[in-house]
Amino acid sequence: MPSKRIIVTGGSGKAGHWIVKHLIEEGYEVVNVDSRQPSEPLCRTIIADLTDMGQVITSFSAFNTGSREPYAGVIHMAAIPRAHETPNNEVFRVNSMSTYNVLEGCAILGIQKAVIASSESSYGICFATDFFEPQYLPVDEAHPQLPEDSYGLSKIVNEATAATFHRRTGMQVVSLRIGNILCPEDHAGVIASFDHPEYRQRVLWSYIDSRDLAIACRLGIEKDDLGCEAVILAADDISNDRDTMDLVKEYLPGVSEFKREITGRQTLMANDRAKELLGWRQRHFLEF
Template sequence: KAGRHVVQYLVEQGCQVLNIDTKPLDNPKVRTLITDITDSGQVFNALSSYMGLHEFDPSLRPQPVDAVVHFAAIPRIMITTDNEVFRINALGTYNVVEAAVKLGIRKIVIASSETTYGLVFANEPRDPKYFPLDEEYDVDPMDSYALSKVVNEKTARAFAQRNGTDIYALRIGNVIEPHEYSLFPKWFADPGFRKRIAWSYVDARDLGQIT
C-alpha cells in the first residue's frame, strides 16, 4: 500500500528503482525481483544484482546502490498467524539491514509503526497517556506486529552503531491512499472508531516523499 507510492515518487525524481517483492509491481518503469526477505542469501543476492529493466540490456553488470527503502512486511495482525507476523517482519528486516550494511549501502529507511505505542492492537482499548504521541512516549505493545516493529528499531540502531550507517525508522501512522478519503465522513460521524490509532493517518503520497 505504501511501497508503490514510494516507488512512484522515486521514479519521478529520476531514480532507478529495483522493487524487491513477492509479486510484480504494476509499474512499467520498475523491475520487480521476486525475493523472500526471510532468506538472507536471497536478500544479499537481490541487493547486489543488476538493477535495470530487461535481460537484453547492453550491460547486465550490478550497479552500486545508493539507498534501500524497506517497507516489506506483513502489514498488520490477523492476516496470518501471530508467530508468522513476528518471524517475517523481524527476520526480514534483520536480513535487509544486514545485507545493506555489509554491502556498503550507506542509507537505509525502514518502516516502523505507531503500533509500537501499544494502543492499536491492545486486547482492550487503551487511553493514551498524553497527546500528541511523540518519540518520548513509551513503547508498550502486547501484539506480535508491534513487537516486531520494536525489535526492528533495535536492529536498526544496533547496525547503525556498529557501522555508522544512516538508518531511519519511520513510525508510520495509518496509511491513506487518495481513494480512501471518501471514508472520512463516516469516520467523522463515529470518532470512537479510530481511537485505537489515535485518530492518526498519513497520506501515502506524502509518505513517498518522506523517504
C-alpha cells in the same frame, strides 16, 4: 553527484506503489524487491523472500549488475502489514527477520543508508485486546512503547536492529513510525466515517497520505548525518472534522497530561522530529 539508484522493498504493496512512483518522478532508478509482482509495473521487480539472507544478497546484487554507481540506499517497506490476520509467530518472524536481513545485506554490500517502516502501532494502543489511553498527549517518540501484539513487538525489535547496525557499521537508518496510511482512493471512505469517530479511536485519528510518506522516505535517504533515528510520521491534522480536544474529552477522558496546547484539528501524534530532521512538510490533506 549523489547516486540516483535506489532499492525499495515492498514496492508492490499499497503504499509501496506510491513510494516507487514518487522516486521515479524524482529521477531515481528504482528496483522493487517483493514477494509478488505489482498490479501496475513501474520499474524492474525482483521476486524474493526477504526472510532468506541469500535471496536478499542475490536480489540486491542483481540490481548492481552492469553499473559501478553506488546505491543511494534502501527503503524497506516489505512486511506483514498488520496484526491478527496472520498467525502471531509468523508476523514476528517475517517482520523481524526480513528487516535484519535487509540491514545485514546493506552492511555486506556497503549500502550506507536505509529507511525502514516502523509504526504508531508500536505504542500498543492500536491492537491491544482492551483499549488503553496514551500516558500523555500529543504522543511523541519518547512515549512508552507498550505492545501486546507481535506486530507492534516486531517494530520495536526492528528499531533495535537498526540501532545495532548503526553501532556496528555507522549505517544511517531512519525508522519511520508511520501513522495510518491513506492512499488517495481511501480519502472518501474516511471522510464518510466522520460521524463515527470511534472507528479511528485506536489510531488516535492519525493518518499519513501515501504520497507524503513517499516524500519522507526519499528525504530519509537524501539527508546526511542523521545517525539512527526513530521518527513519527503523521499528518498535521486528524482524520475527523471535529476539533481534536472535543474528541479527546469524549474518547480519551482519562488523559490529564498535555505536552503542549492542542488547538483546532491538530494531530495527537507529534511530527516535530520529522520536520526537524528530514525537512518534511505535509502536502496532502483530507479535503472535505
